[in-house]
Amino acid sequence: xxxxxxxxxxxxxxxxxxxxNTSIQEMWKxxxxxxxxxxxxxxxxxxxxxxxxxxxxxxxxSTYLLFVxxxxxxxxxxxxxxxxxxxxxxxxxxxxxxxxxxxxxVVPIICVTLxxxxxxxxx
Amino acid sequence: MSDTTNNGVNTGVVGAASTAASTxxxxxxxxxxxxxxxxxxxxxxxxxxxxxxREQSMPKPQGAAAAARPPQIPLAPMKKMQARFNPLADxxxxxxxxxxxxxGTAMRYGLSFxxxxxxxxxxxxxxxxxxxxxxxxxACFIFACLSSYLxxxxxxxxxxxxxxxxxxxxxxxxxxxxxxxxxIEELTSLQVSHTLGAVFYLxxxxxxxxxxxxxxxxxxxxxxxxxxxxxxxxxxxxxxARGGSGRHVTVGETVLLSATGSDASxxxxxxxxxxxxxxxxxxxxxxxxxxxxxxxxxxxxxPDPITDEIPLTGNLTTGEAH
Numbered sequence: 507x508x509x510x511x512x513x514x515x516x517x518x519x520x521x522x523x524x525x526x527n528t529s530i531q532e533m534w535k536x537x538x539x540x541x542x543x544x545x546x547x548x549x550x551x552x553x554x555x556x557x558x559x560x561x562x563x564x565x566x567x568s569t570y571l572l573f574v575x576x577x578x579x580x581x582x583x584x585x586x587x588x589x590x591x592x593x594x595x596x597x598x599x600x601x602x603x604x605x606x607x608x609x610x611x612v613v614p615i616i617c618v619t620l621x622x623x624x625x626x627x628x629x
Numbered sequence: 630m631s632d633t634t635n636n637g638v639n640t641g642v643v644g645a646a647s648t649a650a651s652t653x654x655x656x657x658x659x660x661x662x663x664x665x666x667x668x669x670x671x672x673x674x675x676x677x678x679x680x681x682x683r684e685q686s687m688p689k690p691q692g693a694a695a696a697a698r699p700p701q702i703p704l705a706p707m708k709k710m711q712a713r714f715n716p717l718a719d720x721x722x723x724x725x726x727x728x729x730x731x732x733g734t735a736m737r738y739g740l741s742f743x744x745x746x747x748x749x750x751x752x753x754x755x756x757x758x759x760x761x762x763x764x765x766x767x768a769c770f771i772f773a774c775l776s777s778y779l780x781x782x783x784x785x786x787x788x789x790x791x792x793x794x795x796x797x798x799x800x801x802x803x804x805x806x807x808x809x810x811x812x813i814e815e816l817t818s819l820q821v822s823h824t825l826g827a828v829f830y831l832x833x834x835x836x837x838x839x840x841x842x843x844x845x846x847x848x849x850x851x852x853x854x855x856x857x858x859x860x861x862x863x864x865x866x867x868x869x870a871r872g873g874s875g876r877h878v879t880v881g882e883t884v885l886l887s888a889t890g891s892d893a894s895x896x897x898x899x900x901x902x903x904x905x906x907x908x909x910x911x912x913x914x915x916x917x918x919x920x921x922x923x924x925x926x927x928x929x930x931x932p933d934p935i936t937d938e939i940p941l942t943g944n945l946t947t948g949e950a951h
Contacts, residue, residue, distance in 0.1 A: 509738065516734020517727040520800045524726045527799075528716050546808045553809035557816060574809065575738060580730040584806035585768035586799070588838040592773060592846060610808075611835055618812035 508568060515576025523581050537602055539590040542583065543609065549582030550614040554621020562626070722795050729800020736805050737764045756818040756826030761810050762834060768806030769838040772798055773845030774852075781853035784860065 523545055530541035553574055560570040587610050594603035693700055704714055712719035741760040748754040775798050779790045811834060818827035 509735070512738050513731045513735040516738075516804045517729075517731035517800075520730020520733070520804045521723055521727045523730075523803060524722065524795070524799060525717065549809040550812040553813050554816065557813050574813065575741075576734060578809040579737060579807040580734050580804040582807050582809040583803040584765045584808045584811065584834075584838060585772040585802045585842075586806075587808065588769045588835070588842045589773050589776060589846075592839060592842040595843075596846070607835065607839075611831060614808055614812045615815055615831070618809075618816050622816060 508571065512572055512576040515572050516580030519577040519580025519582075522577075523583065537594075537599060539587075539594075539606065542586050542590060543606070543613075546582050546587060546610065546614055547617050549578050550617040551621040553578050553582075554618035554623075555625045556621075557618075558622045558625025721792060725792050725796030726800040729796040729802075730804035731800075733768070733801040733804025733806075736801075737761075737807065740764055753823070753826045753829075756814070756823045756830045757833075758810075758814045758830070761807060761814060762830075762837075765806045765811070765834060766837055766841050768802040770841040770845040772802035772806075773842040774849040775802070775845075777846040777849030778853055781850065782856070784856070 526545055527541045530544060534540045556565070556570060556574050556578070559565050560567070560574075587606075591603050591607050591610075594600075594606060690699065708714045710718050712721075716722065737760070740763060744759045744763060746758060746760065748757040748759055776794060779785070779794050779798075782790065785793075811831070815827050815831055818824075818830070
């Protein structure tokens with residue numbers, strides 16, 4: 507039962523990603539793939555927050571599983587980010603591709619740490 | 630006066646658009662042996678040059694519309710609710726993304742039951758989380774392959790391609806791969822000070838993902854190229870079976886075919902894609918070349934001259950001039 511619920515939450519996360527992705531792409535017309543980046547930043551921040559909440563026994567494991575493995579797993583995306591880098595490289599935007607690669611490596615780690623710190627402070 | 634001139638202009642433009650229609654009936658009465666060769670008028674005299682039409686039919690914004698950032702007219706409220714104007718109003722896409730995301734999450738969550746959570750229970754490899762890594766690699770490969778295939782596959786309907794790309798690409802692969810789980814795993818590894826292992830896992834994930842995505846994109850391109858080649862070969866075979874010469878005609882080339890050939894085809898136009906079958910255009914030069922001493926007489930058909938006294942605004946889509 508939990509399995510099905512986690513999967514449905516993943517579907518919900520993917521749908522939320524579609525809505526946010528489309529909305530951002532309508533406003534942002536530059537080369538930098540802002541939509542995927544923003545999505546991943548939000549997802550990793552929430553993941554850090556949830557991990558802190560789970561570590562301090564504020565939420566039960568089932569909630570953590572539903573939210574992090576389900577929703578955030580479907581919401582955040584590794585494959586889209588990697589493919590945007592590859593297509594930037596293929597279109598010879600080497601500078602932008604490298605910048606995006608470094609940003610996608612570094613910023614999520616910072617975000618998850620920030621989320622963890624915020625979650626710890628609130629408690 | 631103005632009516633007759635307008636008519637003449639109209640004929641000229643229509644004649645330019647369909648030269649075959651106006652030339653063929655005249656040419657068909659000329660015997661192919663050309664006892665009295667009659668030079669056809671050059672088709673160019675009957676056309677308004679394409680450059681002229683293009684020049685006049687290009688939009689020339691004036692007033693506020695000529696500004697660098699012209700004012701935007703918002704979409705009518707009812708149109709905002711239609712899928713073809715607003716991608717966020719496309720219910721079918723929501724459905725396929727949801728189903729794809731559910732499937733992708735099921736695959737990722739199921740993988741965590743099959744594969745051990747970390748590569749080694751202790752030490753350096755403890756930071757290496759196999760289920761997330763495998764899911765990310767497969768997702769990168771599938772997503773790259775799918776998107777490069779679908780971007781080239783013109784033989785699939787556009788809507789089908791769009792829904793496949795959204796459902797399997799955005800939904801399934803996006804739900805299968807995850808960055809948030811990767812970030813949490815990094816966090817927990819860093820908290821127990823497995824820094825080296827954590828950094829290695831992070832960098833290896835990105836390097837592997839880039840390699841897998843490049844390989845997937847390559848595979849998708851190879852598959853589409855092969856399929857496109859097969860389609861082209863089939864089309865060529867079909868054409869040759871029907872008796873066509875199947876030869877490419879380059880731009881500006883004049884093809885002279887024998888007058889007895891029933892299917893004489895010439896392509897003096899700019900595109901080799903649209904080969905017009907114009908017997909009349911070919912017969913006359915071929916016959917003139919055969920005799921080669923016969924002086925050109927008055928053309929049998931002379932269109933009304935096009936003068937620039939009346940400013941013309943040709944419309945490329947309707948063929949109207951006004």
